[in-house]
Amino acid sequence: MGYKHNIEDILDIGTELIRTNGYHNVGINQILKACAIPKGSFYNFFETKEHFACEILNRYGERSKKMIEGFLLDKTLTPLNRLKSFYAMIIDVSEEDNYAGGCLLNTLSNEVGRLNDEIAETANTNFLVWIEVIANCVLEGQQQGEIIDSFPPEYIAEYLHAGSYGAFSRMKVTRSRTYLDNWYEMTFNFISK
Amino acid sequence: MGYKHNIEDILDIGTELIRTNGYHNVGINQILKACAIPKGSFYNFFETKEHFACEILNRYGERSKKMIEGFLLDKTLTPLNRLKSFYAMIIDVSEEDNYAGGCLLNTLSNEVGRLNDEIAETANTNFLVWIEVIANCVLEGQQQGEIIDSFPPEYIAEYLHAGSYGAFSRMKVTRSRTYLDNWYEMTFNFISK
DNA sequence: ACTAAATTAGACCAATTGGTTTAATTAGCC
């Protein structure tokens, strides 16, 4: 039957709070309150706030990887169209989310990437896992002549995904999808053959 | 002769602290300590921490505008080469800075852009001032046939500068200029005619 | 020299920060 509280719930709620409000702006107490768990339970599950951040990053990384694969391994579309549908979905979801947070990995990278070694490494590792999935799709597109082959697939994959992070920065202050849409249009124009 | 403390020093030190450590991670007390000023003076100059953030944003915005113009109005280079030299400089400076903070405007946009209306608007306003300067240079480049004209100059300007923000996110976790360099190479390859 | 306003100084405030501790309770296993 298990105990009263389960880690998954704490991770879920913590992920959303930190993704939308930032790392230093969300206290342990706030997470505890939202989860309705006492402090003892939290520190039974997690050593420190830093470790907690790494755990939600890894969890977010794994789940997102599966979601990315759901789009990029879909053989009913051409590789380029798979990529397009993936980023079109990200933009739609951001709008539904009311432009609140964007990607947890990006949020933590920007806020604590330079300050905290463990969080930085965890964020980077998970990012590179995504890049591998994206690069495979890019390579397929290159082989089918849909995508430019003037750059290695990993370069294009990083360019694509990090590019979306730049767009998130603009999204957060403009509270609109306009620049996300422009970014999408221009980037796919540039990498299409 | 003036009083003992001057606002400029507080703004300078506050800018650097927040740019490199983030908004919520830097307390008023920390800024006071670094400036060696008492609290009364700080709150005599600035209403709240939020207002202080807006002031350093505006100051950073104005100074950066002048610096951008220093590069982009330099008639000894072609428009495209002016843009290239500007972003090459940004990357070099980031390396010298040990990849610490990147752009204050981007840092604040990402961390508090969605949480704080005043800071968001201030960040966006200053960003758009830069975009205007960059767009003028892009337009010149288009007129001289150096830069693609398949997109409006403002679109290319935003694409350029927001793109560099995505690269900063990667820089902070990798602690290297590698992705900044790749971004530079690819972006200028895409927008060159 | 006098006055009013700006500045300086730092003690003080309630609220919150991340984290510890101790005791009670619960679960799983033999």
Place this chain on the structure above:
DNA sequence: GGCTAATTAAACCAATTGGTCTAATTTAGT
């Protein structure tokens, strides 16, 4: 049923948060 380990619960901690307050000092204008 009894034992051990995990979990729950919340009081407690020192340090820090953004911000206020009062009093002393300094400046600029007349």
